[in-house]
Amino acid sequence: MxxxxxxxxxxxxxxxxxxxxxxxxxxxxxxxxxxxxxxxxxxxxxxxxxxxxxxxxxxxxxxxxxxxxxxxxxxxPQTAPADLDYCFAPLKQARLDYMAQKATEMGAGRLVPVITRRTQVRRVNSARLRANAIEAAEQCGVLVVPEAPEAMELDDFIAAFPADRLLVFCDEDAPIANPVEALKGRTGKGVSVLVGPEGGFDDAERAAIGRLSNVARISLGPRVLRADTASVAALAIVQATIGDWCGNHL
Structure with missing residues (x-):
């Protein structure tokens, strides 16, 4: 490239x-x-x-x-899509457009809207989400356009999450402050990055996420990030630590 x-x-x-x-x-x-x-x-x-x-x-x-x-x-030639899902609480439209574009540039293979208790926007225009992903792919040389499935409730997301897949959970209370250290050596059959809504996950949601079998909790630093900024930060950390920035293909 x-x-x-x-x-x-x-x-x-x-x-x-x-x-x-x-x-x-x-x-x-x-x-x-x-x-x-x-x-x-x-x-x-x-x-x-x-x-x-x-x-x-x-x-x-x-x-x-x-x-x-x-x-x-x-x-x-066609490149294979990365088995890297960016899972997010839906945002207001302009910020959602930005997030879709940046997640595409960062190599996400799927953009998965997840509805949480504190999610402010509960309906997602999947066609617009995909259109923004296509625009980003056109502009930055990407050959794979991420899938954009319909939104799902967090409970359903947790219930369907494969036991052998790695969930990178962006958690302000992560026990390890350095996100690179938290991801070091973590593997799975594919990776999903989960970022919550403005205001974060509630205690019950955080507990339910923590009960999944293969979860890496990472901090995004000492400052509170807007959710669209968090998309870039989280995906950059993942790609630089266990993804294609360091020669791995997820």
Missing amino acids: SHYDFSAQRLFVDDALAPGVDIAPPPEALNYLLNVLRLRGGDAILLFNGRDGEFLAHVAETTRRSAKLRVDRQTR
Whole structure:
């Protein structure tokens, strides 16, 4: 990724990608292609769909209201999604948009809304969550777009949590102050990072989370972080300690 051309324009598409395939961009992408990027016949663009890798394509045909993109060749093979879930109490919309974008950039494979007793926003627009993840992937060279399942209650999340999966629980009362030390040597079949709402988890919720079989409680430092800031801090700690920043693939 260090030699990646970040000036290249990228577009996510749902279509299957292969050399010679023609792609008709969806209506929501046409304005971006024709009026923002001002692409014209012969201009190049990179396409990806989260399944087939990244491909170089060019504008084969354009009118005032339509465009056709022709796929030329693959530029990068598809990367496997990380088995890294970012689980969060839903936020108000602008901050939720930011969180979805940053979690995507940090390598999360799924964005999982979890409803707690102190959650202020109890409904999540999954389509908007995914749209923000796609936008972040387009801008930062990511080939995998995180899944965005429907919101679930914390009790259901705990009941369904696999015994062999590692839960990284962001807890202001974690017994080890240094989060790197708290994660050192911790493993599991995949990792889920859980961040609570403004005001934190209540005592009953914290006790229920603590009863799971493979929990690493980590502190995010001496300052109170907003939940959207906590997303970046927690995922950075995980990636730097047990994730792909240190050569591991979760």
